[in-house]
Amino acid sequence: MINISIKKPKKSLIVGKVGKSYGILGWITIFSFTEKKEKIFDYLPWFFLKDNKWIQIYLKNWKKYNKNFIILIKNIYDRSTVMQFTNSDIIIDKNQLPFLKKNEYYWYDIINYQVINTNQIYLGQVTDLLRTKYNDILIVKNKKNKNNHQNTLIPFIEKKIIKKIDLSKKIIIVIWN
Incomplete structure (x- = not known):
């Protein structure tokens, strides 16, 4: 059984996209939309949104893979379970972003x-x-x-x-x- 809480952020912001599964042990590819690609990992936990369903996920591990990343989600250990997240948007709460100085903007x-x-x-x-x-x-x-x-x-x-x-x-x- 997957132990994942279901809720959604108060102010959502898309920071990436989930790709296809990688291997048989539950790894999955992600694509970061952040300016510096690895910065996506500074904004954990993430929310996945697919078919109007929100799922908050927690990472167990991540690795650089080619020009993108592969991630392992806590409590998911097989390919068939992680495949349900393919094509999900990766969303964070805007409140997780660093506070900006005057006249700065995202x-x-x-x-x-x-x-x-x-x-x-x-x-x-x-x-x-x-x-x-x-x-x-x-x-x-x-x-x-x-x-x-x-x-x-x-x-x-x-x-x-x-x-x-x-x-x-x-x-x-x-x-x-």
Whole structure:
């Protein structure tokens, strides 16, 4: 029998994804979405969410495996049991994150911020951020322009393109047309 408590975090944040099982002893692959991949292990315990079911899990062990990790969950010792977690989101409570200094923010904080350029033209709303090799990218959707169904991709280069992020007004000012 699996001894896992069932509850969910008060303020949830997805930090990874569960992959396929590894071996026959209950190991399973995970993919970290944190900036520094190993930081995902600083935010234990985790919650798994799959098919609207929340499960709080505790790790027994973890190892680096290729570009990702494999984990062993406490009280799970076989492949068939751990396979039920494949494709689950790995979620933490936002309260587990370090407290930020003034004018600092997490990526999830600027989702839904309004984006305007330095000429006061509305460009849209941030729907996501994308990490690339050279710089991060804001994905902006203009919901007011019905003719434009494409997202605008704006390089997240502070001072050159991103002029200001106003946390109180939830606005990002950019040099962009």
